[in-house]
Amino acid sequence: MFTIVRREEMAQGTVILNEIEAPLIARKAKPGQFVILKAGEDGERIPLTMAETDPDKGTITIIYMVVGKSTAIFRDLAVGDGYQDVIGPLGKPTHLEKVGKVICVGGGTGVAVLHPITRAMKDVGNEVVCIIGARTKDLLILEDQMRGASHDLRLCTDDGSYGHHGFVTEVMKEVLDEGGVKQVVAIGPVPMMKAVSTITKEYQVPTLVSLNPIMVDGTGMCGGCRVSVGGETKFACVDGPEFDGHQVDFDELNLRLRAYLADEKKCHEDYCTIRDAR
Amino acid sequence: MAEKAAKQTKNPRVPMPEQEPRIRARNFLEVPTGYTAKMAQDEAARCLQCKKPGCVDGCPVSVDIPGFIDLMAQGDMTGAIRNLWGKNALPAVCGRVCPQEIQCEGKCILGKKGEPVAIGNLERYCADYERQYGTGELPPKQPATGKRVAVIGSGPSGLTVAGDLIVKGHDVTIYEAFHKPGGVLIYGIPEFRLPKEIVAQEVNFLERLGVRVECNAVVGRTVSLDELFAEGYDAIYIGVGAGLPRFMNIEGENLVGILSANEYLTRANLMKAYKFPDVDTPIPMGKNVVVLGAGNVAMDAARTAMRLGAESVKIVYRRSREEMPARKAEIHHAEEEGIEMFLLTNPTRYLGNDEGRLTGMECLRMELGEPDDSGRRRPVAIDGSEFQLECDLCIVAVGSGANPLLTSETPDMKLNRWGYIDADEKNGKTTKKGVWAGGDIVTGAATVILAMGAGRLAADSMHDYLTLGW
Numbered sequence: 001m002f003t004i005v006r007r008e009e010m011a012q013g014t015v016i017l018n019e020i021e022a023p024l025i026a027r028k029a030k031p032g033q034f035v036i037l038k039a040g041e042d043g044e045r046i047p048l049t050m051a052e053t054d055p056d057k058g059t060i061t062i063i064y065m066v067v068g069k070s071t072a073i074f075r076d077l078a079v080g081d082g083y084q085d086v087i088g089p090l091g092k093p094t095h096l097e098k099v100g101k102v103i104c105v106g107g108g109t110g111v112a113v114l115h116p117i118t119r120a121m122k123d124v125g126n127e128v129v130c131i132i133g134a135r136t137k138d139l140l141i142l143e144d145q146m147r148g149a150s151h152d153l154r155l156c157t158d159d160g161s162y163g164h165h166g167f168v169t170e171v172m173k174e175v176l177d178e179g180g181v182k183q184v185v186a187i188g189p190v191p192m193m194k195a196v197s198t199i200t201k202e203y204q205v206p207t208l209v210s211l212n213p214i215m216v217d218g219t220g221m222c223g224g225c226r227v228s229v230g231g232e233t234k235f236a237c238v239d240g241p242e243f244d245g246h247q248v249d250f251d252e253l254n255l256r257l258r259a260y261l262a263d264e265k266k267c268h269e270d271y272c273t274i275r276d277a278r
Numbered sequence: 279m280a281e282k283a284a285k286q287t288k289n290p291r292v293p294m295p296e297q298e299p300r301i302r303a304r305n306f307l308e309v310p311t312g313y314t315a316k317m318a319q320d321e322a323a324r325c326l327q328c329k330k331p332g333c334v335d336g337c338p339v340s341v342d343i344p345g346f347i348d349l350m351a352q353g354d355m356t357g358a359i360r361n362l363w364g365k366n367a368l369p370a371v372c373g374r375v376c377p378q379e380i381q382c383e384g385k386c387i388l389g390k391k392g393e394p395v396a397i398g399n400l401e402r403y404c405a406d407y408e409r410q411y412g413t414g415e416l417p418p419k420q421p422a423t424g425k426r427v428a429v430i431g432s433g434p435s436g437l438t439v440a441g442d443l444i445v446k447g448h449d450v451t452i453y454e455a456f457h458k459p460g461g462v463l464i465y466g467i468p469e470f471r472l473p474k475e476i477v478a479q480e481v482n483f484l485e486r487l488g489v490r491v492e493c494n495a496v497v498g499r500t501v502s503l504d505e506l507f508a509e510g511y512d513a514i515y516i517g518v519g520a521g522l523p524r525f526m527n528i529e530g531e532n533l534v535g536i537l538s539a540n541e542y543l544t545r546a547n548l549m550k551a552y553k554f555p556d557v558d559t560p561i562p563m564g565k566n567v568v569v570l571g572a573g574n575v576a577m578d579a580a581r582t583a584m585r586l587g588a589e590s591v592k593i594v595y596r597r598s599r600e601e602m603p604a605r606k607a608e609i610h611h612a613e614e615e616g617i618e619m620f621l622l623t624n625p626t627r628y629l630g631n632d633e634g635r636l637t638g639m640e641c642l643r644m645e646l647g648e649p650d651d652s653g654r655r656r657p658v659a660i661d662g663s664e665f666q667l668e669c670d671l672c673i674v675a676v677g678s679g680a681n682p683l684l685t686s687e688t689p690d691m692k693l694n695r696w697g698y699i700d701a702d703e704k705n706g707k708t709t710k711k712g713v714w715a716g717g718d719i720v721t722g723a724a725t726v727i728l729a730m731g732a733g734r735l736a737a738d739s740m741h742d743y744l745t746l747g748w
Binding site: 024025028038042043044045069070073084085086087088089090216217219220221222223224226227228233238252255256258259260263264266267270 | 455456457493494495496499500501521522523525527531532534535537538540541544545549550554555556557558559560562633634635681682683
């Protein structure tokens with residue numbers, strides 16, 4: 001069992017942080033890599049990108065939004081409980097290079113994934129402007145950590161309750177217009193990554209996105225996570241999860257993410273009904 | 279098998295009872311239900327106890343077939359299973375999934391004029407008997423050598439190596455990437471052909487012998503080969519299989535409703551998605567299902583889809599019945615269960631709707647031309663023969679390749695041009711010192727028993743290395 005040593009609730013309890021004992025993974029993990037977790041015997045395998053790793057303590061940290069049955073089961077795990085299975089580190093690490101000025105853009109729980117990459121981008125000597133957004137102020141996560149991980153942090157909310165009133169893309173355009181941007185990293189919901197990539201293509205700024213397709217094994221043996229990149233089929237679990245945003249077929253990814261929507265909805269509702277009845 | 283059974287012989291083999299096709303096509307219980315004690319003894323009595331038995335030559339791990347059958351005929355099941363264990367750590371598996379008709383049974387002298395001894399059924403009976411009524415007494419082990427061996431992958435070849443080396447006194451740890459050991463036995467071969475409980479017990483048998491099994495360990499990611507050596511392992515065996523699914527590379531392949539057989543079977547078998555929503559992993563339920571390919575994996579996928587409630591399941595294959603690589607018995611089982619064969623048919627593109635979901639495929643009719651490299655006649659498209667096939671689920675079972683996850687992290691080990699590991703076919707040695715490999719990661723996708731045979735050769739060579747030197 002992989003024991004939970006720290007648990008936090010963020011964003012009005014919709015987003016949960018788990019710090020988990022996993023020394024072998026903590027020792028090897030690099031920014032951009034993910035793990036697969038399974039809570040119990042009958043659970044499904046869920047991929048989550050690590051928000052932090054501490055090799056000395058032997059722990060990894062995941063941050064996830066409660067969106068369905070499995071994440072609801074995860075939410076119900078307390079400190080001292082554990083995951084039956086945690087597998088990783090999986091996927092390719094982020095390619096880190098000193099290029100100059102970099103924009104890191106994050107939306108929703110994508111900010112958790114963006115965090116180690118942003119810090120690493122800064123650590124290799126880049127000038128990092130970070131833009132993070134959420135629907136409303138209470139849903140914004142990791143503000144302090146992101147401030148520490150970047151040189152310049154800009155905040156946005158869709159409803160204007162905090163920071164810029166509007167989308168991250170609007171702020172990103174302003175920064176792009178200032179000039180000198182060499183690289184953009186965008187992590188968040190598919191429509192957001194698509195919008196960012198469309199804009200940066202106009203500006204001809206290379207853009208990395210971290211994709212979140214459906215996965216089963218996470219080791220390249222099933223192809224459930226396949227995505228079209230530059231007209232070619234890639235397996236996000238071994239070829240990614242990061243890809244050139246200008247080459248990704250986001251519309252296809254969005255449709256594939258909806259493959260089990262009806263099953264997922266039913267499953268989650270049943271779980272909530274049983275849980276509330278207790 | 280069906281053709282053979284039609285022949286009248288004085289001494290016919292004892293058939294193994296099976297579930298009725300109509301009933302079994304909708305459940306996940308094992309199809310053949312097993313011999314009774316009387317059936318097993320009657321069948322064992324058919325063996326002629328040849329002085330120069332052909333059957334042993336036909337077995338890739340050289341099981342002492344007349345020996346264990348003689349013990350069975352005498353009613354000594356405990357003796358028979360111990361005899362089997364001498365050469366085969368996984369008899370309950372082999373009795374079920376080996377293609378005996380081209381191996382041991384194919385060489386049985388009785389097969390020349392009638393039906394060969396049902397060696398597979400007898401092996402299965404022995405193993406099942408031991409599991410249910412056995413003494414639980416383990417085979418003897420050599421004194422500890424103090425040498426440590428890491429086995430990467432817990433499929434048939436890895437389990438064989440582990441079983442062989444543990445009884446030779448070495449300290450063995452298996453590393454498995456999945457959360458359960460067994461490799462293709464657990465994620466690939468369905469419950470109705472090989473109950474997962476049996477695989478778990480075969481692995482448990484090795485654990486009782488002293489083998490350690492570390493699951494959730496992705497060698498190449500969680501730990502590298504060199505790190506394993508640094509941790510104090512003296513030798514490593516790689517048996518990671520050929521788990522990279524091939525697709526057709528045709529238009530529309532990423533539509534929702536098109537899955538590799540690996541994904542479909544992993545969901546169904548390893549994740550037990552056939553029990554959804556009692557378990558959390560979903561599996562697409564197709565009404566009209568098409569399975570591409572005609573190997574054993576294709577039969578397994580098609581029969582699984584039928585059990586999940588499909589209205590129609592079609593096998594689409596570009597060659598003819600003659601060339602189908604699946605075991606005859608499996609094709610027969612599939613047809614009995616209502617699976618249709620669309621032979622000499624090749625898909626050219628998938629068709630989908632606005633939601634990106636599969637609605638059908640366009641196919642071409644084929645005819646057979648000249649033989650190709652594999653010796654099989656090459657299918658050639660018939661011009662203007664396009665037609666559409668309606669389907670909402672397509673399972674692609676056209677083969678698999680070498681998964682580069684481990685090998686790409688091990689640059690000092692030579693691969694061949696298809697990405698498989700270059701290993702000496704006589705002993706399994708790779709080009710990296712102290713590392714052996716065998717099974718599908720060396721040969722490409724083959725059978726359970728061939729992987730076990732490769733494991734046996736490697737284990738012998740590893741034992742020599744550990745006791746004598748490289």
